[in-house]
Amino acid sequence: GIQVEQSPPDLILQEGANSTLRCNFSDSVNNLQWFHQNPWGQLINLFYIPSGTKQNGRLSATTVATERYSLLYISSSQTTDSGVYFCAVASYTGANSKLTFGKGITLSVRP
Amino acid sequence: GAVVSQHPSWVICKSGTSVKIECRSLDFQATTMFWYRQFPKQSLMLMATSNEGSKATYEQGVEKDKFLINHASLTLSTLTVTSAHPEDSSFYICSARVGVNNEQFFGPGTRLTVL
Numbered sequence: 001g002i003q004v005e006q007s008p009p010d011l012i013l014q015e016g017a018n019s020t021l022r023c024n025f026s027d028s029v030n031n032l033q034w035f036h037q038n039p040w041g042q043l044i045n046l047f048y049i050p051s052g053t054k055q056n057g058r059l060s061a062t063t064v065a066t067e068r069y070s071l072l073y074i075s076s077s078q079t080t081d082s083g084v085y086f087c088a089v090a091s092y093t094g095a096n097s098k099l100t101f102g103k104g105i106t107l108s109v110r111p
Numbered sequence: 112g113a114v115v116s117q118h119p120s121w122v123i124c125k126s127g128t129s130v131k132i133e134c135r136s137l138d139f140q141a142t143t144m145f146w147y148r149q150f151p152k153q154s155l156m157l158m159a160t161s162n163e164g165s166k167a168t169y170e171q172g173v174e175k176d177k178f179l180i181n182h183a184s185l186t187l188s189t190l191t192v193t194s195a196h197p198e199d200s201s202f203y204i205c206s207a208r209v210g211v212n213n214e215q216f217f218g219p220g221t222r223l224t225v226l
Contacts, residue, residue, distance in 0.1 A: 033214055041149075041202055041220040048214035086154065088215075098145065099215060101154045 002027045002091045006102035013077050013109050021072040021105050023087030031090035031099065032063055034072050038083050046072070046085075077109045113139045115207050117218035124195055125226055131191045132221045134205030140185035141207035145215065146178075149202045161188045195225045 003026040013019055023032075034046040047054050047061040049070065054061050058077075063070040074081055084106050088099040114137040124130050134144055142163050147155040159167045159180050167180035177199075179191040188207075192199055202222050206215040 031214065035217070041204070041222070043155075043204065043206075043217040045214065045216060088155075098157055098160055100157075103154045 002029070002089060002100050004087060004089055004100050004102035006085075006087050006105050008105065009103065010106045011108070013107065015077060015079060015109055015111050017077050017109075018073070018075045019077060019107070021074070021085055021087075021107075023070040023072070023089075023102055025068050025070075025087075025089045025091075027068070027091045028065065029068075029089040029091050031097065032070055033088050033099065034061055034070070035086045035088065036081075036083050037086060037104070043086070074107075077107075079109045079111055082107055082109045113137075113207065113209055113216040115205065115216050115218040117205055117221050119221060120219060121222040121224075123224045123226065126196055127194055129191055129193045130195055130223060131189055132203055132205075132223075134188045134190070134207070134218050136186045136207040136216075139207070139209055141188075141209070142185060143208045144182060144188040145206045145208070146180060146188075146190050147204045147206070149204060149220075155204060158190075192223065195223070197225045199223065200225045 005024045007022045032050045035043040049063045051065045058075045060073045084104040086104045088101045090097045116135045118133045144161045146158045158173045159169045161167045161182040169175045182188040204220040206217045
């Protein structure tokens, strides 16, 4: 199956700093999603981005499908950005298409 | 975005009992729902894919007789953990997919503790 690697595994930032989170995948994909898991366990959808670039406020994401990686940018980080960030991909279409998750990146933003 | 709910949010039960977890898509119809399990400090692991009106497809290593999945309508899927044991204690999360290739939206999760 498809492999998903996220880096770095842990990240500590001072409030206000910028950061880049990376997701590499081993095969072509037709679905790529970034999630933020908050301290209560809820996965919050950040981006659905199998290709191209999107921005939402202080967050933006870019997926270069031909080179099999995606980047999540966080600017002017806030303490509420702390949590685990997951990248998940699906590599085929149809009713049985399913997401494979990376191991996640634990972000801690210090005040 | 689409909203997915789960009930209950947490449950404590005695070993040997069965527990049912509900997953609902509140503002859309979901032909496909997914059930995941997450252990502390780990990633999400897919347990099964649930298609409305048909039998669930289980991932390798997941016991279908222990984790019963029913997807009787386009807005409801249930996971029943039968004869639960302490090793079944985990965080169970469902998701629903909008369309065939489109994004998944996740429920808030159910924390199961088996004593």
